[in-house]
Amino acid sequence: MALRHVIFLGVLWILIASVTVTGRAVNEGQLPSNFMLTGEQMYKEYCAACHGKDGKGHGPLAVVLKTPPADLTTLAKRHDGKFPYDYVGSVLEFGPGFPAHGSSDMPTWGPLFRYYDKRNERIVKQRIRVLSDYLASLQE
Numbered sequence: 001m002a003l004r005h006v007i008f009l010g011v012l013w014i015l016i017a018s019v020t021v022t023g024r025a026v027n028e029g030q031l032p033s034n035f036m037l038t039g040e041q042m043y044k045e046y047c048a049a050c051h052g053k054d055g056k057g058h059g060p061l062a063v064v065l066k067t068p069p070a071d072l073t074t075l076a077k078r079h080d081g082k083f084p085y086d087y088v089g090s091v092l093e094f095g096p097g098f099p100a101h102g103s104s105d106m107p108t109w110g111p112l113f114r115y116y117d118k119r120n121e122r123i124v125k126q127r128i129r130v131l132s133d134y135l136a137s138l139q140e
């Protein structure tokens with residue numbers, strides 16, 4: 001049990017460190033000001049560890065989580081056949097469920113993106129948008 005948590009924290013740290021590297025590259029202007037990772041690149045970097053490369057929820061980290069990562073390829077199917085942009089945006093921004101109902105195994109990306117993008121709301125929204133578009137393209 002304890003080891004599971006140590007592993008989880010270690011991996012989370014690596015994950016966050018990798019986000020920081022990406023964020024720094026953008027902020028220091030080493031890249032064009034309109035630089036933005038594609039949804040696919042961000043997905044592979046930030047999400048695939050848990051949700052799996054194909055989005056089905058079988059990433060290498062899945063085994064250490066209490067809650068299994070959701071199958072992201074059935075989002076449309078589970079929402080009357082339409083990709084739920086608003087719902088996905090709010091999960092990315094605020095995390096799944098309500099924080100008051102207990103902590104979640106899914107990181108809350110909004111504050112992280114806001115931090116890495118120096119609170120530039122336009123870039124934060126754009127990240128969420130391109131990530132959502134990528135998830136929409138994975139629907140079965």
Ligand code: HEC
Pocket residue numbers: 042043046047048049050051061065067068069070071072075088091092096097104105106107109131
């Ligand atoms: C550390 C593991 C982990 C990472 C990294 C992660 N997720 Fe999740 N995600 C989860 C878990 C676990 C759940 C289920 C949470 C719950 O039910 O409380 C979830 C749920 C979701 C949901 C809700 C799905 C549904 O069916 O309601 C979406 C959307 C989602 N994740 C998208 C993403 C995206 C996009 C990324 C990358 C930016 C990401 N996740 C990164 C673990 C993760």
